[in-house]
Structure formats: structure tokens, C-alpha cells
Amino acid sequence: MQDAFSVIYHVRSTPKEIAGRAEAIALEQSVELPRAAVRDPHIAENILARVESIAPLGDDQFEVVIRLARATTGDEPAQWLNMLFGNTSLQEDVLLADVAMPEEMLAAFVGPRFGVEGLRKLVGAEERPLTCTALKPQGLSSAQLADLCGLFARAGIDLIKDDHGLANQRFSPFAERVARCQAAVEQANAETGRRCCYVPNLIGSPRQIAEQVRLCRELGVQVVMIEPMLVGMALMHELAADNLGMAILAHPAFGGALRIAPALLFGKIFRLFGADAVIYPNYGGRFSYSQQTCKALAENLLCPWGGVKPAFPVPAGGMQVDRVQEMLDFYGKDVILLIGGSLYMAGDALLERSRTFVENVQKGGAR
Secondary structure, eight states: OOSEEEEEEEEEOOTTTHHHHHHHHHHHTTTOSOGGGOOOHHHHHHTSOEEEEEEEEETTEEEEEEEEEGGGGTTOHHHHHHHHHTGGGGOTTEEEEEEEOOHHHHTTSOOOSSHHHHHHHHHTOSSSOEEEEEEOOTTOOHHHHHHHHHHHHHHTOSEEEEOTTOSSOTTSOHHHHHHHHHHHHHHHHHHHOOOOEEEOEEOSOHHHHHHHHHHHHHHTOOEEEEOHHHHOHHHHHHHHHTTOSSEEEEOOTTTTSSOBOHHHIIIIIHHHTTOSEEEEEOTTSSSOOOHHHHHHHHHHHHSOOTTOOOOEEEEESSOOGGGHHHHHHHHOSSOEEEOOHHHHTTGGGHHHHHHHHHHHHHHHHTO
């Protein structure tokens, strides 16, 4: 098996049984047959997966590395995911931990089209960290959301995104909301000379999303948000591959429904499939990710990886304004800080607190 790649699993097992479990994963993720039933020499040599290594991790946990044939993926994103973790994802004792691929295989994926550098150019921030907030809560009208958009843009927040719960509800229909919010940000930009971007949420069936993309292009939207685990990672990859013309901010909703390591799912797979920036739960917020997980995730988004452009980490999930400097010290300048609820708690002083947020990020990023 010359043209192959390695998939890393964390498996819960006893030392006595781990060799058998590893072999079972190799069979399940390649031929779905007992080894004795594979009689074709070509398939046995070139298709049947191999156990590359088994290493203890402690507490009846083992790292199992399986070597898979690239030919089984067809260089197609959904099938690649299927080969990584299709049937094995149904087995509760296995976690998909990582993947290692040769550079020539990475070239089969589009990766970020804008990446860190492209997003910086869009908002006119060549060096500093970027800022982001979300339009909340559900239930506001399109006009009310547009007012918030204008306020945040006048405060200087770079990316003003729909909350991931905003879709095509009656209280703020997609077409009406996007038109009003985009116009509000453009007007604020004309007043301030800034290049803030409104980021609408694309969600629905493939046909609905295609219509949403058409509308966004007509209105001059430059960045969109997608929940890849809800609408399909292959769909996000296809949009990027078809020259969407807008940067993609990937949201992690539904990303906890599978046993896939966050550093792999959000840090590598989302990036590989075309996300220019990836939102994920930061440590110390509403979710339970550790500093170690967040650090590994951010490093996977930014590290050199063949010809795949780096993507922005976007730590989020209950972040407070008074943690800005802590997060900048932790992540450095290549980060987008997303703060929502902590800004809204200012009430009538929302504009002032938003401006303070922007100023603190700019000052902290210059240290």
C-alpha cells in the first residue's frame, strides 16, 4: 500500500484485547469483511487497511494508528470522512483523534480560500487581532438587528455575525434581514471609513443555501457563516471549491455529537474543507474545553500544512470583555475575539462598551 495515509484513534480496551480491537477497526474502515473472506490478492495488498502501531495512553486507553489506502477515498470529501470514521463512529469505545496525510493528498482539498491573510485584507487589519460579535437574541425583527449591526460597525467591530440561531424565521426572514443588515454596515462604514463586515448565517437545505448565496452576492456580502455539522461538511467544501467569493466563518454547532477530537474536527477538518475562520468553545467559558485542547486546536488552524492556507481561530462561548488581554496573551495576534453576551449586558451603554472592546483588542494586540 504505497499511496496511503494514517488515521489515529484513541481506543478504550484492555491490554489483552487491544490487538483484536485494532484489527477490527482496520477491517471495518476498509473492507467490512473478515480478513479470511478477502481472497483477491490486489484487494488484500492495496485496499485492506493495516494496523500501523498500538501505543498505551494509560487507564485502558490506547492510541491505534491505521494505514488506509487513498484510493478508497476517491479524493471526495464525504467519502474521505466515511473512510476515517464511518461505521467505527458507532462504536462507543473509539475516538477519532487525528489524521496524517502526504502533501499530494492535501492538494485534493481546497482549504481556506481567504485564510488569515485574506480576512485581514477584507477588514483592513494587517497586523492586529480581529474583533467579532453576534446579533442576538432570536425574536428581534430585521430592523432591530440592522440597528444593532450599525451600532457595532460604528464601534469598529470587524465581523458582525448572525447568531447561529438566526435562520429564516418569520420574525427576521433571511432575505429581509441580510438586506437591512448589510445596508446598515455599509452606511456605518461610509461614515467611519472602516471596513467592518456583516456575516449572515447560511442554513437550510442545499437548494435553500444556493439561493441564500445568490442573494448575498447580489448584496455585496463579503463573509458568510456556515454550521458544517448541520448543513454538511461536504457542502461547505463544495462552496469553497466553486469559488464562493466570500470568506467562510465555520460555526461548531452540533460538533459535539460525534466522538471526534476537537483539535482534529475544528482545527484540521474544518480548515481542510474550506473554512477561513473557525469558531470554537474557549476554555473558561460556557463549555468545558481545556487550555490544552484550545491551544492544540488553534495551532492546527495556523500551523504550516502543505499548501493549505492557515485559518483564524475564533475562541468564543461566554467570553467576557475583561478577559481580552488574557486571551491575547494566550493566542497572540492571529486570532478573532468573539464576544457577545458580555457586550449586551451593557444595556444602553452597548455602543460605549463595544468601542472599549475594540480599543482594548487593538491596544493589547500591539503589546
